[in-house]
Amino acid sequence: MYTAWLFILPWVLGFLFFLALPIALSVYYSFTSFNVFQPPRWIGTANFRALSTDPLFWKALYNTAYYTFISVPLMMAISLGVALLLNSKLRGMRIFRTIFFLPSVLSGVGVALLWLWIFNPDYGLINLLLSYFGIEGPLWLYSPQWAKPAMIIMSLWGLGGVMVINLAGLQSVPEQLYEAARVDGANNWAQFRYVTLPMLSPTLFFNFITLTIGSFQVFTQAYIMTGGGPVHATLFYVLYLFQTAFENLRMGYASAMAWILFFVIVGVSLFQLAVSRRLVYYEES
Amino acid sequence: MRSLKAARTSYAVTVYVLLTIGSLAFLFPLVWMLSTALKPDSQLFAYPPQWLPRPPMWGNFKAAIEYFPFWAYFRNSTIVTVLAVFGQVFSAAIVAYGFAKLRWPGREVVFFLVLATLMIPSQVTMIPQFVIFTRIGWVDTLLPLIVPSFFGGGAFNVFLFRQYYRTIPREYNDAARIDGASHWRIFWQIILPQSKPVIATASIFAFLWTWNDFMGPVIYLHSPKNFTLPIGLRAFQQQTGTEWDLLMAASLIVMIPVILLFFFLQRYFVQGMAMSGLNR
């Protein structure tokens, strides 16, 4: 008993000091006006009430939802498609896997700066490629309409991790199931629909949840590439929270935002869980 | 027979064509990055843009390193990354032993708590953590980026290690217990040496996370002597414009450790991803 607690002691200490205490403080701050210089002053639910009428809060929430609900399904679909192609028993698949996987391990500032350059309307890669097809590319990050799509395109470049998870899932589907399906006369589509998809559904569901949570926390790209602009088109939730906290030092207001984010994430995850009960197939074990 | 063979060939051709188009799309940004990094100033803003740098300015890489205190930032990034990776992996390895190899009342409840912490967005704790680190005088030191790693190593890593330990047969433990070995010795001499794959996997994830981390350094580091490389890259964006060629060169240099690691240890990257996705 004591031995066990000794082993998990690092986690217990970390939990208390870096999680439980901050969480308690964060709850408290969210009901205060607090700028770090003066002690927090209790203002009740004023932060939450003010947030409900803050257009930038709603804009940030909308931007984040837009980003999430478009990028996550696209990422799921494309990464599954690529994984299915890579799962074919042909030569050279390892090289292709490497190419698709590599960008996903490169992340952060370097990648954001690279895409800032790629999206340059006059001198960037994307509009150069579009011009080969006679298309005059949009202004991307300088356009309120195209800035979010640009961020979504950029996020798709990092789908390699999800693709590898899908590939591992595909490879763990027992070959006998396909053989049995073929004996029953199932064509390719039927095999995919009645064998692959059900067997892969726990993996897909896992991707769905983790991608959604990750998308809700999108930050670095927007901070580096646009600072939230143009016209707040890429003011994502965490960016607004960051600006509120660390540029305007409105820690109480920002703490309230953090808790709303928490409940949004929990709510969305619970919803996904409820839906998955009907759609995800778990092997009896 | 012939039609079956033809179908197989056309299937292979389709797969190859699709994969080639897709991988070109995935490679283009990196090619573009390299091309920009090698361009002379005069070619950067040529319209329409050019693919090939003429002549390739290999000196841009040297100029990029000299443009900002690269080696100082590199040193800081290395210190933070090495210590944080060590802290995360080592402490997760220890903690996971307590969850996987020891039976004690409340174990499942506490482990559920570990997993539950994965749900809490870091933004919730970011502000109070900043206030706490402020009060104890850790702001503008590397400590806030390193020390928390030593306390539990993150729920995800604990989870990875626990799952792996459970695949190590109990007999090892039982035999060692009969010989009178303490749990610490069993952990240190029996379990840990068998855990190289999960150590590699967890290290890679911890490395990627720490090496690329931006929000932590932005909040906690103020003076250039403490900057890490991701922060340093900002130096190329001046008020008056951006030095794209040097910036791309510097970004490539910062990515090189990740790319090298990826090519040498791709197996573990893949394994890690697969483990995180499948072991639900």
Next chain:
Amino acid sequence: MRTVPRHLRILAAALFISVAGTAWAQTQITFWHIFDAGPAAEFIDGVIADFNTANPDIHVTHLGTNFWDYWTRLTTATAGGIGPDVAMNDLGNVPSRANMGTIRALDDYLGDKGLDAFWPATAAAVEWQGGTYALPLETDVRVLFYNKTLFAAAGLDPNSPPTTWEELVAASDALTKIENGRITQLGFGPTLGNTYFPLYAMLNGEDFVAEDGGLKFDTPAATEALQWMVDRQNAYGSRAMTSFSAAFSGGASDPFLSGQVAMIIQNNTYPGLIATYAPDLDYGVALLPHNGTPTSWSNGFSLEMSASTANPDAAWRLMDYLMSPAVQLAYATTNLSMVGNIAAAESPELMANATWRVFVEQMGTSAFRPFSLEAPAWYDTALQPEIDAALLGTKTPEQALSDAQRSYENEVRRFRETN
């Protein structure tokens, strides 16, 4: 003591002072600024070294950080209690920090002279509730830059640039060339350069100040100015115009530097950019064309003292030194800055330059935008989205400004509820 020769006594005193200064009585001061690279960084290095030499009892450590990250850094460091004693900051929102209590009032140091040595327009920016909380290290001023070669080619007199909006429009039409729907040469674009809606409103006689001390955007003068902007934005096709704005991301892609734009509003640091990227450009500088109210918009960088500094006297000596005419003159020469010190800005060396004389003349009429404690970033939060909507044509100028007014009033209300 009489037995000791006089020169030895002086030597001993000097020795004592220098030992005292360097070894144990030396006061440590930190100073943060935005000069992290290039000549500006070298200049500030030299200035601080000079100060340290001239003041052996004080040792200043200074630190330049990248412009984009400086503000967050300074804010978080100040919050973390490890901010500098003296810092450069935004001259546009000094009262925010004064109100928060993070910076120290300087009145007891300024004494009777007050802010007499500095541009009158900057006084409004550094004063808050009867106190003076910052010094105008450097301000800036916007003027019209125009391309003389393009003027001549279009049959316009390169020596009589437009002075009113009407003349500006006429010149712009003459200078604009369109081929296949793509603008190959633009006379004037209202969103290009270092300019924005409040400046046009100011040139149209608007000051945004309401009777109750708050801000007012939905006025006839402001609406008229916005309508003018929209008209100018759409004059040659809005898509073509937006393309131009997008290309304008600094450095070599600046359309005025490449001769694609004939007239542009820029501030007094622009000649430095021209010298770097387009040294052969034949350009002129003129007072801003206006619609009845000759003015310009200024902002800049302040010098502020931390409220928590342990050594306010030493910090003040550094600030006083940085604001002195000699240092300010050198500062102006290095950074092409409109320094806060009038004597330095109007020194004969600088006034020998015709361009500089235009800057100084424009500075005399220039103004800061009004400050709002409750909505310090009122342009970004309340106004900009609406202005962009008007420029994109999704809202009429009246509607945009009345929405901006509501948005601003809500922001004020939210601030009062949560502070």
